[in-house]
Amino acid sequence: MPDHLLHVAAAGFESACRIDVLPEGHRSRRLHGHSFLAKVRARLPQGWASFPGGEVDDLRARLSEAIAPLDYALLNERVAHPTDENLARWIRGRLAAAGRGVPGLEQVGIQSTLHSGVDLDAKDHAHVWRRYVFEAAHQLTGVPAGHKCGRMHGHGFEVILHADQDLGARDLGIDYDHLDACWAPIHAQFHHACLNDIPGLENPTSEIIGAWIWERLKPRLPELSWVTVYETATCGAHYDGRHYRIWKELSLDSSLRLRRAPEGDPRRRIHGHTYNLRLHLCAPLDEVRGWTVDFGDVKALFDPIFRDLDHQPLHELQGVEDNDPASLAKWIRDRALPALPALDRIDLYETRGSGAILSWGEEGPALPV
Numbered sequence: 487m488p489d490h491l492l493h494v495a496a497a498g499f500e501s502a503c504r505i506d507v508l509p510e511g512h513r514s515r516r517l518h519g520h521s522f523l524a525k526v527r528a529r530l531p532q533g534w535a536s537f538p539g540g541e542v543d544d545l546r547a548r549l550s551e552a553i554a555p556l557d558y559a560l561l562n563e564r565v566a567h568p569t570d571e572n573l574a575r576w577i578r579g580r581l582a583a584a585g586r587g588v589p590g591l592e593q594v595g596i597q598s599t600l601h602s603g604v605d606l607d608a609k610d611h612a613h614v615w616r617r618y619v620f621e622a623a624h625q626l627t628g629v630p631a632g633h634k635c636g637r638m639h640g641h642g643f644e645v646i647l648h649a650d651q652d653l654g655a656r657d658l659g660i661d662y663d664h665l666d667a668c669w670a671p672i673h674a675q676f677h678h679a680c681l682n683d684i685p686g687l688e689n690p691t692s693e694i695i696g697a698w699i700w701e702r703l704k705p706r707l708p709e710l711s712w713v714t715v716y717e718t719a720t721c722g723a724h725y726d727g728r729h730y731r732i733w734k735e736l737s738l739d740s741s742l743r744l745r746r747a748p749e750g751d752p753r754r755r756i757h758g759h760t761y762n763l764r765l766h767l768c769a770p771l772d773e774v775r776g777w778t779v780d781f782g783d784v785k786a787l788f789d790p791i792f793r794d795l796d797h798q799p800l801h802e803l804q805g806v807e808d809n810d811p812a813s814l815a816k817w818i819r820d821r822a823l824p825a826l827p828a829l830d831r832i833d834l835y836e837t838r839g840s841g842a843i844l845s846w847g848e849e850g851p852a853l854p855v
């Protein structure tokens with residue numbers, strides 16, 4: 487599949503709102519507030535940014551301009567019914583507005599809390615997601631002898647339910663409360679349990695947990711598009727009824743310079759970021775192990791490349807066009823693919839939610855930032 491390169495940016499705003507399209511008595515009809523995060527994904531044409539390598543900063547600047555009227559405002563004075571869906575629509579309208587419009591907009595999202603949000607795509611599909619937490623024990627029964635996950639241990643697991651729905655002109659997609667109601671019986675079974683004791687979860691890898699949840703929820707929730715299981719804060723699996731995808735996240739502390747920034751621009755100086763790198767892999771399930779690729783193997787196989795990047799001056803790295811996230815993601819892809827042939831997507835964020843996504847397979851769901 488050809489490369490699909492997206493530039494992504496995020497920016498926050500603090501606002502109050504009342505959601506009066508919800509049923510009488512719903513808590514969100516009352517005046518309340520959120521620290522919202524707006525997110526944009528765009529396929530930017532070459533030459534769009536003020537200089538090569540400046541795409542992420544320019545995109546974030548446009549997003550910040552677009553959301554400025556929402557910050558410290560009562561949203562109902564700006565957007566008729568400020569649901570997450572309508573906020574995303576409103577921001578998309580401002581981003582696309584004639585003149586200085588952002589080209590190639592693929593998705594505009596709103597994260598209204600750390601646990602819920604909506605991503606609106608170019609075809610007006612609302613990708614509604616909601617995150618749940620459960621505390622449980624498990625032991626993997628198909629791992630090689632001596633593997634740490636073969637011992638009984640536990641996690642603060644997290645699950646994200648993703649629903650995809652053609653929104654049309656509606657103010658609301660799938661209601662978060664409906665997702666909560668679908669999740670509640672599973673939470674009752676999983677929370678404070680040993681997952682191995684649950685029928686069908688005798689070998690509860692993240693992949694198998696995701697598929698188990700999918701089988702039970704899909705009949706009740708036809709819009710369900712993916713189930714995501716976070717096993718730890720840095721790794722997990724997605725399932726959509728057909729594909730297993732996993733990711734492993736790593737943090738890189740590195741310096742850079744944007745050599746093509748204009749004269750006098752501080753980004754020409756050596757500076758730095760704590761990058762968040764997510765490696766995504768898609769592979770069939772290994773029926774013996776119960777997983778696709780071991781998260782630990784992904785980390786170990788990537789380690790030589792990690793060592794070239796972490797606590798390193800990226801501006802001295804050979805073969806990187808610019809030090810921007812898109813150039814770095816391509817550099818990483820070229821080096822990592824021989825060791826990780828199932829790798830099909832790299833997310834590289836230089837700050838929270840801002841960076842590049844390079845994929846060359848099916849993309850999988852968006853994760854909260």
Ligand SMILES: Nc1nc2c(c(=O)[nH]1)N=C([C@H](O)[C@H](O)COP(=O)(O)OP(=O)(O)OP(=O)(O)O)CN2
Binds near residue numbers: 626692717
């Ligand atoms: N593809 C899968 N790989 C692994 C699974 C799994 O379900 N699917 N599960 C495990 C273990 O149960 C384990 O608890 C995860 O551990 P680990 O890979 O070490 O993840 P960490 O986040 O703890 O790793 P760091 O070393 O802190 O980065 C193993 N693999």
